[in-house]
Amino acid sequence: MVIQLWWYLLVAIGLFTIGLFGAMTRRNAVNVLMGIELMLNAVNLNAVAFWRYVSPTRTLATVDAAGETGVGEFIASMDGQVFALMIIALAAAEAAVGLALIIAIYRKRKTVRLEDFTLMKG
Amino acid sequence: MTEAAVFFFLASVTLGSAFAVVLSRTVLVSALWLILSFIGVAGMYALMGASFLAVTQVLIYVGAISVLLLFAIMLTHDVMGEQRPMNRQWPIASMVTFGLFVVLGIVMFRADWPLTGGEVPPALGGVIADASGVAIPRAEAEAPAFSIADDIVADDGQVTAAVRIPGTVASLGRSLMTEHLLAFEVISIVLLVALIGAIVIARD
Numbered sequence: 001m002v003i004q005l006w007w008y009l010l011v012a013i014g015l016f017t018i019g020l021f022g023a024m025t026r027r028n029a030v031n032v033l034m035g036i037e038l039m040l041n042a043v044n045l046n047a048v049a050f051w052r053y054v055s056p057t058r059t060l061a062t063v064d065a066a067g068e069t070g071v072g073e074f075i076a077s078m079d080g081q082v083f084a085l086m087i088i089a090l091a092a093a094e095a096a097v098g099l100a101l102i103i104a105i106y107r108k109r110k111t112v113r114l115e116d117f118t119l120m121k122g
Numbered sequence: 123m124t125e126a127a128v129f130f131f132l133a134s135v136t137l138g139s140a141f142a143v144v145l146s147r148t149v150l151v152s153a154l155w156l157i158l159s160f161i162g163v164a165g166m167y168a169l170m171g172a173s174f175l176a177v178t179q180v181l182i183y184v185g186a187i188s189v190l191l192l193f194a195i196m197l198t199h200d201v202m203g204e205q206r207p208m209n210r211q212w213p214i215a216s217m218v219t220f221g222l223f224v225v226l227g228i229v230m231f232r233a234d235w236p237l238t239g240g241e242v243p244p245a246l247g248g249v250i251a252d253a254s255g256v257a258i259p260r261a262e263a264e265a266p267a268f269s270i271a272d273d274i275v276a277d278d279g280q281v282t283a284a285v286r287i288p289g290t291v292a293s294l295g296r297s298l299m300t301e302h303l304l305a306f307e308v309i310s311i312v313l314l315v316a317l318i319g320a321i322v323i324a325r326d
Contacts, residue, residue, distance in 0.1 A: 008166065115209065
């Protein structure tokens with residue numbers, strides 16, 4: 001059995017929906033952030049899977065350990081990995097700001113439950 | 123065969139611990155399961171040949187973000203957990219997310235992905251041959267900065283010119299510093315602003 005693209009996509013879809021469920025249902029604000037991190041991980045997994053399976057390729061000559069020459073199709077673009085790197089950096093920024101907000105709110109209101117954050121309720 | 127087995131192992135670890143993150147009562151336990159889920163994703167990156175990303179995933183997610191989450195949990199004194207970790211909308215939310223799962227799955231299976239079937243270059247590069255097809259030592263090949271000659275394609279399986287394949291890590295660095303330079307600089311500023319913002323928001 002060779003690993004197919006859709007295996008990774010299915011795992012990513014599962015990870016995304018699990019993360020979405022967590023972000024929608026948990027009452028603790030830190031838990032909601034965890035759900036968002038899971039969703040970002042699913043997107044990253046997609047980006048890397050597409051890099052691996054649908055990147056433009058380039059034909060190159062190769063030499064193996066025994067000295068035999070051959071021709072191979074090699075991935076010629078790194079765009080998918082660059083996307084994933086950017087998302088990882090953004091996720092780090094988002095986690096830092098989100099947790100700072102949670103700690104700031106906790107100082108004022110002594111709670112991290114989302115339904116107690118009613119400061120902006122009309 | 124072994125690769126498929128490794129994939130199924132990693133997929134079950136990732137999805138299983140993601141479920142545990144969402145379902146466990148205690149926030150602290152959720153955070154620990156989250157770490158395992160991140161490690162599973164890092165393993166999948168490694169399985170796909172994205173070695174730099176696998177290491178980055180472990181460093182940033184497992185090393186930094188998880189520790190940040192654990193700090194926040196400790197600082198907010200909610201370690202004990204509570205009777206009802208989910209809000210009242212959870213039955214609706216589970217139906218909606220399951221529906222989304224089904225819809226995304228259908229879209230994914232119906233889409234016609236333009237698979238190219240390329241191989242991942244070796245992580246450190248250096249699969250090379252000179253004009254006569256003799257292998258060149260890696261150090262020698264890497265000496266003049268990485269470049270790939272386009273005209274080395276062999277028509278009848280004969281190697282016609284020297285070949286240098288840069289490794290994935292080298293290509294990634296090159297890509298970041300050339301075609302994606304603007305995005306790279308913007309993300310650096312975003313990180314700086316976010317870190318200053320976090321300090322300003324969280325200080326007394």
